[in-house]
Amino acid sequence: MQIPAADSATAAAVREKPALQRGELSALDDATLRAALRRMHLIRKFEEVAEQSYMRGLVHGTMHLSIGQEASAVGSTLHLRPDDYILSTHRGHGHCIAKGADPARMLAEFFGKETGYCRGRGGSMHIADLTTGNLGANGIVAGGLPIAVGVGMSIKAQKQSRVCMVFFGDGAANEGAFHESLNMAAIWKLPVVFLCENNKYGMSMDIANAMAVANVADRASAYGTRGITVDGNDLPAVAAAAKIAIDQARQGDGPTLLECKTYRLRGHSKSDRNLYRTKDEIEAWRQRDPIRRLQDELVAQQRIEARELAAIEQGAQHEIEEALEFAKSSADPDPAQLTRDVYAG
Amino acid sequence: MPAEVITQEAGVRQLSYAEAIREGLGQAMEADPRVFLFGEDVGVYGGAFGVSGDLLRRFGPERVIDTPISELGLAGAAVGAALTGMRPVLEIQFSDFVTLAMEQIVNQAAKIRFMFGGKASVPMVVRLPGGSGTGAAAQHSQSLEAWFAHVPGLKVLQPSTPHDAKGLLLAAIDDPNPVLIFEHKLLYKTKGPVPAEAYREPIGKAVVRRSGRDITIVGASIMTLRAAAAAEKLAGEGIGTEIIDLRSLRPIDFATIAQSVRKTGRLLIVYEGVKTMGIGAEIAAMIAESDVFGALVAPIARLGGADSPIPYNPSLEKASVPQEDDILAAARRLMHKRKR
Numbered sequence: 219m220q221i222p223a224a225d226s227a228t229a230a231a232v233r234e235k236p237a238l239q240r241g242e243l244s245a246l247d248d249a250t251l252r253a254a255l256r257r258m259h260l261i262r263k264f265e266e267v268a269e270q271s272y273m274r275g276l277v278h279g280t281m282h283l284s285i286g287q288e289a290s291a292v293g294s295t296l297h298l299r300p301d302d303y304i305l306s307t308h309r310g311h312g313h314c315i316a317k318g319a320d321p322a323r324m325l326a327e328f329f330g331k332e333t334g335y336c337r338g339r340g341g342s343m344h345i346a347d348l349t350t351g352n353l354g355a356n357g358i359v360a361g362g363l364p365i366a367v368g369v370g371m372s373i374k375a376q377k378q379s380r381v382c383m384v385f386f387g388d389g390a391a392n393e394g395a396f397h398e399s400l401n402m403a404a405i406w407k408l409p410v411v412f413l414c415e416n417n418k419y420g421m422s423m424d425i426a427n428a429m430a431v432a433n434v435a436d437r438a439s440a441y442g443t444r445g446i447t448v449d450g451n452d453l454p455a456v457a458a459a460a461k462i463a464i465d466q467a468r469q470g471d472g473p474t475l476l477e478c479k480t481y482r483l484r485g486h487s488k489s490d491r492n493l494y495r496t497k498d499e500i501e502a503w504r505q506r507d508p509i510r511r512l513q514d515e516l517v518a519q520q521r522i523e524a525r526e527l528a529a530i531e532q533g534a535q536h537e538i539e540e541a542l543e544f545a546k547s548s549a550d551p552d553p554a555q556l557t558r559d560v561y562a563g
Numbered sequence: 564m565p566a567e568v569i570t571q572e573a574g575v576r577q578l579s580y581a582e583a584i585r586e587g588l589g590q591a592m593e594a595d596p597r598v599f600l601f602g603e604d605v606g607v608y609g610g611a612f613g614v615s616g617d618l619l620r621r622f623g624p625e626r627v628i629d630t631p632i633s634e635l636g637l638a639g640a641a642v643g644a645a646l647t648g649m650r651p652v653l654e655i656q657f658s659d660f661v662t663l664a665m666e667q668i669v670n671q672a673a674k675i676r677f678m679f680g681g682k683a684s685v686p687m688v689v690r691l692p693g694g695s696g697t698g699a700a701a702q703h704s705q706s707l708e709a710w711f712a713h714v715p716g717l718k719v720l721q722p723s724t725p726h727d728a729k730g731l732l733l734a735a736i737d738d739p740n741p742v743l744i745f746e747h748k749l750l751y752k753t754k755g756p757v758p759a760e761a762y763r764e765p766i767g768k769a770v771v772r773r774s775g776r777d778i779t780i781v782g783a784s785i786m787t788l789r790a791a792a793a794a795e796k797l798a799g800e801g802i803g804t805e806i807i808d809l810r811s812l813r814p815i816d817f818a819t820i821a822q823s824v825r826k827t828g829r830l831l832i833v834y835e836g837v838k839t840m841g842i843g844a845e846i847a848a849m850i851a852e853s854d855v856f857g858a859l860v861a862p863i864a865r866l867g868g869a870d871s872p873i874p875y876n877p878s879l880e881k882a883s884v885p886q887e888d889d890i891l892a893a894a895r896r897l898m899h900k901r902k903r
């Protein structure tokens with residue numbers, strides 16, 4: 219694994235070509251690995267239930283599934299502390315669960331219920347759980363990046379030892395907000411981790427047609443900050459790279475642009491007909507399913523028994539089924555309260 | 564498949580609002596090599612709402628251009644291309660994202676002609692799917708047209724029918740000024756008669772959709788459809804409703820509104836954008852400032868969006884913008900009111 223220099227300003231470290239790195243399971247203890255696997259299953263089951271509920275007409279609107287990207291969400295947040303912050307995206311269910319949100323309240327939000335995280339006002343694209351440091355998903359591509367700069371300023375001003383991790387996609391890296399935010403975070407050495415989930419497409423736009431550099435992380439050099447690219451379907455690799463970025467942010471060494479190369483196995487949203495990619499490509503990535511991959515490695519390295527794997531998956535399944543019951547049986551908000559909470563105070 | 568519908572004999576066909584826009588785009592591109600369409604996912608995907616459909620296949624990637632997600636840059640690119648001899652049509656995927664492009668539209672596109680002393684023009688068209696009703700929540704459901712109607716130098720359109728969606732688009736492409744067209748997401752699948760030829764609807768002219776003598780309802784886009792449904796019920800109660808479809812917010816056709824209000828003496832303005840500081844305020848003030856004011860037999864009424872972001876929950880979402888029943892109730896209330 220290539221370890222970027224601690225001093226973010228050294229041009230040498232910055233110019234170092236980011237390479238896909240393999241992770242080592244040995245860096246993680248058994249309990250951490252079990253917890254990580256359980257979270258990955260929870261995310262997968264949550265999204266499968268969300269998808270089915272949508273298909274059955276139980277919920278309206280749209281949703282963006284991250285099925286296939288679970289290692290990136292769980293690995294990147296594995297070494298965050300409970301009081302660290304995250305900012306998420308439209309494809310944010312995974313980040314939310316990974317940071318410790320209750321899937322029942324998330325599903326209730328998805329169902330538009332008063333018991334949901336946003337009391338049914340926000341829906342899938344705006345779930346926020348302030349108690350776990352989750353400052354919210356975002357319906358605006360790259361909407362979270364400038365906010366992360368402000369969170370970093372706030373952490374610094376209050377002399378806290380927190381870190382803010384902001385998620386965004388490859389497509390978001392072409393918004394002005396991305397460039398402005400990286401620059402500010404770099405010049406002010408803010409405790410921010412810019413976590414790009416490069417799933418190859420921004421909706422139908424292949425990243426190869428949307429940017430002239432090979433990796434999003436290559437852009438880090440333009441801001442004099444660290445850039446790392448990892449195999450985003452390799453949980454230990456993501457966790458190891460994120461640990462470096464998190465530690466350096468916490469130590470006052472400024473931001474890192476960490477890119478997880480991954481793939482969304484489902485369409486962009488419900489209206490996607492997958493006209494821009496081939497079945498073969500989807501199938502090839504299905505073979506690299508991050509959950510199966512982690513399980514295979516755990517078994518191969520005798521870190522876990524196959525029997526226990528099934529129990530972890532079933533536990534997650536059970537939790538999501540209960541969450542669904544909670545969501546379905548919760549009450550709708552009262553339309554008379556429509557304009558409540560437009561203003562504070 | 565819409566392509567087949569389009570190749571039928573000339574005449575009037577039933578097309579959807581989305582098909583009508585696509586037909587207009589295709590005809591504009593066939594007729595004028597300066598016209599091109601660009602935006603996020605307008606090519607291979609066929610547009611987030613399926614409007615561009617097969618245009619990439621027909622016109623190729625030089626004229627139907629999939630872009631990175633860069634709204635400010637896209638709006639500026641439209642300005643630059645328009646300024647130097649092209650006729651760009653930009654699709655902003657959801658009208659909400661125009662907030663990222665405000666600088667180039669408001670500071671550049673709208674002002675260049677004036678600032679340059681009339682020596683340049685910016686003939687660009689921006690298409691913006693807007694409105695609520697799809698469960699897309701606060702950042703994907705807004706009605707921001709009034710913001711732009713506040714900017715001299717821009718023209719702002721809101722077609723309600725497939726016929727107008729095509730005719731106004733073609734007029735906008737011809738127009739030497741920046742024109743913003745707010746399309747409504749819920750209208751894309753609605754059908755209506757559309758002539759096959761490339762016709763234009765005049766920018767700045769409202770139409771009377773229904774004649775009546777008791778009450779005037781002014782609206783645009785989907786609100787005119789909801790008003791029409793309400794008017795049917797009002798007719799059953801013996802109330803004659805006149806419906807004015809604005810089609811264009813800037814310039815606004817005050818003469819048509821004034822003529823109707825002079826006849827009915829009652830005015831209800833219905834719009835999906837937030838009621839406060841919205842288009843209703845402007846129309847009401849125009850009436851109040853004019854000699855039509857004396858013809859009013861009841862106070863002017865406005866029915867607009869709630870003073871809140873659009874909520875996700877379906878029943879809250881419905882409650883946040885005027886529905887047919889709200890229009891009906893407001894019209895009935897107005898019929899019972901008298902000016903003191």
Ligand SMILES: Cc1ncc(C[n+]2csc(CCOP(=O)(O)OP(=O)(O)O)c2C)c(N)n1
Pocket residue numbers: 308309357358359360386387388389390391417419420421486603632634656660663
């Ligand atoms: C400012 C803005 N522009 C466009 C969109 C519409 N949109 C939503 S997600 C998306 C693709 C985003 O791609 P990426 O950042 O790679 O994230 P991914 O969906 O792949 O997770 C687009 C174009 C939006 N929500 N906000």
Ligand SMILES: [Mg+2]
Pocket residue numbers: 387388389415416417418419420421
């Ligand atoms: Mg992407």
